Amino acid sequence: MSAPDSLRGIWPIAVYTWREGIRKKTLIGFLILSLLVIFGSMFMTAFMAGIDYSPSGEINIDVESKLVKDVCVSAIAIFGVLIAIFTSASVVPQELENRVIYTVLSKPVRRYQYLLGKFLGVQMIVIANLLLMSVLFFIALWIKEQIIPTLLLWSTLLTYFQFLIVSSFTFAISCAATSSVLPTIAGLFIYITGNLTNYLNDVFKRSSGSDNPFESAVAEVAFYLYAILPNLRNFDLKDQILYLAPNDPPAGILIPNLILYGVLYALSGYLLAFWLFRRKEL
């Protein structure tokens, strides 16, 4: 059974993007750094074991395990999102620069198909990097504790959807840009503000109802930003990983709802990308 016409061309573009993307030195650098941090955390705890932390002279095994988890989850989040941002920001501007886009779009490939192929290729790179980092984290944890906590599996899944949202909006901005600098900065901005939206809600709550016109305006801006921006903290299970039992289910969140939330934001990002790219002069 062959793919419908509207979908043909997307897969070859995705595979091409993937094959080219995994060879980028920046991404390889981030990946190596993250792997060093993940394995470094084990050596760090081994070093700390010699430090006199308790009356008995031994570091608490729970503290040691928490340290490994804390460092590894943070490393995966930071390096993973950097890989997602750099990849999403560069795939389209790079093809404009080296003119591959001209040969591709002169073929019977619609612009939305081209964008879907590029976006899919980016997601393949992001997923592969996330899986590689996570597997090594699991190996590190297995060596330490001989367990693979289910919470970590959920965390990996939700981390991907966090990357998906950041990646989709970075990709959208790259479709309007001529170089990868602006979309990279925008991607970092989205990631940082997306992790601070709870503060926007606090600002809104504190400033709303004030008689001061400036504070009212601030409240209104904070409200709209809070309503529009994705709340990336929703996808963060780090505290639960550190403080809940390894195989506890995620508390206080509905995984399917979060996945839907991530997919809808990613879809908005893709539609924005298409809208910006639809009549772009190449």
Add this chain to the structure above:
Amino acid sequence: MSEVIELEQLTKTYESGFFASQDVHALKTLDLSVHHGEIFGYLGPNGSGKTTTIKMLLGLIFPTSGTIKILGREDIDSPDIKQRIGYLPEGAYYPDFLRGDEILRFYGQLYQMGGKALERRIDEVVELVGMGHARRRLMKGYSKGMRQRIGLAQALMSDPDILILDEPTTGLDPLARKEIRDILAGLRDAGKTLLISSHELAEVELISDRVGILYQGVLQTMGTLDELLKDRSTTFEIENLASDKLKALSDAGIDAEDHTDDRVLLKIPASMPVYDAIALCKAHDAQIVSMAPKRETLEELFVRIVGSAEAGTQPETPEPAAAG
């Protein structure tokens, strides 16, 4: 004669400046047509609007006004029209980690080809461009000429009716140029229509059926080479001559075109019968060493047309042929 590409009153204006306050006219009411089965040389200095035209034909940028028809249709962005166009951009990039046939497989898949048909077509095009021996080599091991051939091969993947080639021979050595030229002539003989944009005027002259010269977004002239290269003359090579005698010849309408230490090249205008020129030379004691008929080259025509356009004067050539 059927028109494969028709441009009518095609205009492209870019907005420039901080507040998009300035208009830059890349193309001004361009009327141009390319006939079925011909090689059309699309010429012009840098910034004259050639690439803008090509990008509009491919749907990469959009006209400000005017119409574009390809194979009689205005919906040039539709997949079935694009299926019939092959495009080779100038200085195309192909990733070093791919092999020649992997590049072709990728582009073939974009034409919705697959399976045995795709592999068969790859076999055909690599043979056509003479790359059968190197198809499994990585791109990083390819010379510039080999990369250009792979570029040509990707443009040929769908067996297109129309080929749009941007600088297909630039940067190649003479042997590679000749081989590419032979391939292009072979494609024309096979019934393909080729639009070639190039600065290699000698190459274009050798293979083009018609040419159009663009300058600052305006088509200055268009026609067959026979129509355009009408300035025919004869040159006499003579033994060196005293300056007063050269002046006398010049007054009679025979100008010295070039001087060497002991020889002078005289240009005999087409309007002067050769026997009259010989008689004039004899009268002024000029010893004729050799005689040669001469036709204006495309390069000379190009320099004359662009020079006249720059100077704002009317070039001495046939009127630009009407579209169609």
